[in-house]
Amino acid sequence: MQSQTTPVATGRVGFEMRGEVAVLCIDNPPVNAGAHAVRDGLVSGIAQAVAAGATAAVVMGAGRCFIAGSDLREFGKPLQAPELPDVIAAIEAAAFPVVAALHGVALGGGLELALGCDYRLAAPGTMLGLPEVSLGFVPGAGGTQRLPRLTGVSRAIALICDAARIPAETALADGLIDAVVEGDLLQGALDFLAVQGRPKRHIIQRDPPPEAPAVIDAAAARALRRGKRRPNVAEAIRLIRAAGAGDGAEALRDERAVFQDLRLGEDALALRYLFFAERRAASVAGIDGASATKIASVGVVGGGTMGQGIVRALLAAGLRVTLVERDAVMLEKAMTSLTASLEAQVGKGRLSPEAARAQQAALTGAVRYGALTECDLVIEAVFEEMAVKRIVLSGLDAALKPQAIIATNTSYLDIEEMVAGLAHPARVVGLHFFSPADIMPLLEVVRAAQTSAPVLASALSFARKLGKQPVVARVAEGFIGNRIYAAYRRRAELFVLDGAAPEEVDAAIQAFGFAMGPFAVADMSGLDIAWAMRKRQAATRDPQARYVTIPDSLCAAGRFGRKTGKGWYSYGTGKPMPDPEVAEVIAKARTAAGVAPVTYDALTIQRQLMAAIVNEAALLLAEGVAQRPSDVDVVLTNGYGFPRWRGGPLYWAARQDQGALAADMAALAEAVGHGFRAGPVEEFLAQLTAGSED
Template identity: 50%
Template sequence: MTATGNFAPSPIRLERQGAVAVIIIDNRPINVGSHAVRTGLLDAIKAIDTDPSIKGAVLIGGDRSFIVGSDLKEFDLPLAEPQLPAVIAAIESSPKPFVAALHGAALGGGYELALGCDARIAAPGTLVGLPETTLGMIPGAGGTQRLPRLTGTVAAIDLITSGRRVGADEALRLGMVDIIAHGDLREEAVNLALHYDGRKAPVLEKNLPTDDPDREELAAAAALRKSRNRPHIAEAIRHIRAVGRIPAAQGLLNERAAFQNLRIAPDAKALRHLFFAEREAGRSAFARTGEAKKIDRVGILGAGTMGTGIALAALAAGLTVRLVDNAEVALMRGRKAIEDQLARRVTQKRLRQSAADAQLGRLHIASSMDVFADCDLVIEAVIEDLSVKRDAFAALDRVVRPGTLLASNTSYLDIDRVAEVTSRPADVLGLHFFSPAHATRLLEVVRAEATSADALATGIALAGQLGKQAVIARNVFGFIGNRIYAAYRRECEFMLEDGALPHEVDDALEAFGFAMGPFAVADMSGLDIAWRMRQAQTGRRDPAARYVKIPDLLCEAGRLGQKAGAGYYSYGGPGQEKGRDPEVEALIVEASREAGRTRTSIAPDTIVRRALIAMVNEAALAIEDGAAETPASIDVTMTNGYGFPRWIGGPVHWARQQETTALHIDCDELVRQAGSGTRRGNLELLDVGQP
């Protein structure tokens, strides 16, 4: 092997392996596509085209991966030439066959580059995909035009609109790659290039596989429904379905034009904001001073809904789980819930039976904490009562070995008060999972006063093991998410007194993009949970503060939500649709009268703005109080755990798009309406600016 060129300072190296040129893409640290990569690739392609001794070419990543995607920092600016379509056009117009040798990940523009080659060979374990729609865009370098010619339209709609990553085996079945390498990837790619013997096989010249038109319609409708009809999903579907109906060259031009418009649209900017925010949210300067401990065996105390959900997440991550509950009935119910969930995944073809059996084999249930003796971490998931949790931690402290971490799954209780009953407060932290714990992506990793850097680093690393998005929170009441959601819900309750009805508030916020409105959420969760918390705070509540009695009145009437068949709405039976209830609406009107409120109708846009202003004001207070380390972590929390629409970017990102003076005026009005005890947040802490 001899080198024929080195395009320094380009991240591209051009080497020879016999009659085959090998283009090595090595843009460290993670091998993203960039202007330098594109320029270097074009230079390499030109050199290959003009060398008659070269019979073919291979594109391969230089380190752990092929190109993992594009440098998103470039997307807020005009894209510098050459752009990716020009590089792919050069590969397709070259007289030499090109083979993409994929390993690690080939995503976004990286996989589009591979689609521009004549063949694709992948190492086992490679991930491929077009995730542009998860960032508010569509593939812009031919992805919508080439992929359907390999997979068919139905599969392409699913792959592109979901943005999911596909493993090598599935990619082979779908036609996304041609071969899986069984030996040395580079060697096999070189042999494949020679096998083509100078012949070209561009994807754009392949015939579109025939799909059932009805399945195509169903796939398109499902994708639109799942995305809440976002414009980039509609655009992706439109371009995919144009394949075979218009000339390929026109399809490429149409796709690129749509991509250029979408990448600078509000949705894409908000989603890019979240992309970078999510990368930062799980990082902590304090945690970096520590060392994460290896977690193999996890103990879970409490076999209720949260405990079994956490167990499922840990089992899926390959961990051994000890699930303990002193109530035999709860323990049996918890095990059955885990078995049922695994069986459901097998039926849905999301899990192989052998994998489900392996997970169950790592689950051990017991009624005694003694089984926690060899655990690396024990997570407490008992009822939300401080005295119960303190008793649990005192008992755990006596059972587990030195160095074992103890974590509480509390939603809002004081972790310092819990840690103080142990002999190891430095090893105590909060791990606030969200329901359902096995499915919801967010994990608040809570640093108490004495939590060590090692313990915090371990909590963050565990989130990664479980496939969850970590957010670092401090031990302040409600942490990040619950305190902001409480302010949002309280403002929505104010609006009930002021003239709105539950369905009007829910409808407005769901139309804005929330997964569910606050009153539908309350019914689903159960109104008695928040009721107990309010009762516990009765003696500490400022009597001059505005307090809405409507939720208490519903609970006193036995309307505890879906489980009781009645809450803010009425329900015909378990799982049945909610309906407006005249009794509730009459109760709300009477409560408004007793509170001295004059009811006036509230427009949907006013409902949305009041709710968001409450979140923004509380977000500023969360920064001021130290609950959240950065404004971006608030957006990550609310979009990953509370149903805030991702395409809006979170409450802080939303606030930054608003007219500053109006934002400050609305926050002042919020505080005035709420009365005594409500603080005004300093919006400058959110980088919103002066009015």
């Protein structure tokens, strides 16, 4: 049979006969999202293959991937037929075997489509996964039923509930794919089909590999714990367990019904909003990504905790790194620690010995800026003090090649003051990493008045290379995240001054969904950091404003948090425990302030802390520190432990009864007292609700 290429009716799926094999090529740029036109094209393509007398078919993707997932823009309304289960039904009904040839990524509906085929082949490095749980729902086209029949129930629970992405090599070991194809993927699929004995093979008719019930129970308990016991996680576990018993067809119907229900639920709506907000956050009006400088070699000045975390993030991204410390002793200490960290990752199975050796080879150390002359970017991560940072930036400005970018990792300081007097201030940008820098996804990209557009474009491109979530901020005290967090922490401290115990405040906000409470966070990060900021601001503080002296007293007593074994809590047992010494400090502060302590319920604490966040967000939005309301939500969810399933603080606020929210704001103003500034909350919530942020 002669090769012939004919597009199917939708124009999103190409059709070609290679001998007796039909090749269906999905072409829906940029990521081949499984939109209605793709689904319709696949059904038409299978019908066309049947009509052409095909003996087999290959489904593959054009461009950079197979299918990166379903088109989430369709998920807020009724789905058009054919839906994805209809596509899979057409594939299963075909008399001939169908091979899914995967490359780039095969995620969500893309992987479910592949699971509906008879065989799966993948190019090396292809990433596979079912991320639906991270979006508030469950796989809805057989993912919870077909995956465990290949990998086993416990492994499927981990993969689905963690929304894990695994490379083709791991997928092969898990039994998820049949082979990894080197070289030309289509030719590999054709060669695979040329081997005799490739019959139809419906995964749904299999039984999962046998496992001990205790192993499955342990996997389910872990997934529930990590998933904060959200409804979609519990349902995913229930559905996956069902793959081990009963009728597969009935389980598929159950899965689809759960999917349809959850995709329109509150969690899914919030997480879908956040999905698009995170993509929008990386865009800046007037900034052309094509002007970005390619960054391959990076310098880091300062090998402390933050500097080492940044180095680990850079090495993991495949960059060459030069670490500069102030002397040989400090450099040796930092390099030894970094080597130990790589060895620990190998020991835990998170990094192969070969990858660790490659990262080690990419790292060099030095004690002079002259070692940085070939770097494309240098990040300073020295002590958070203006005078120190100005000296470092001045030295870098003189030593580096003219086109090199200089970044400061400052958390609070004024970058515009920092670059005053530099010969090339336009090449300086803020890159505020969050600790631990190699783990936390958020990266605040701070645009000073002098920062050039190409430098900003380069910083955004660099953030994506590191796998970080960038959000652009203008210069302000604490930028977006730390400024909001300072207002949140201040309200929490006022609660303690006025009668609440630190552990009561922490418990209330954790019940709301935060990963940790403000006092546990302070102990983890170190109380001395905020203390230094307060001392720096002391001269300009309004003497009439309410000021909580408790954290200052704790610092004066050497209680800096976990690193000293005591802070707001004591850590003698390794776990945070209320401390009578802290209670005494609190009692003295109340007496000195003339406060008669009162009690608060958890709901009052939650709503007041949220009011503090929302009000400060409105203030900084009005000042232009953040570009858009959704950027605030991206910062708080990616860097500060705000529960993702609530969408972010402004998304949450926009869905509250506005009368109740106004009452919360009035109570906040009363609690803060003199100097309180009310932000234009209603304006920005209306902007977010109307979808007119840009």
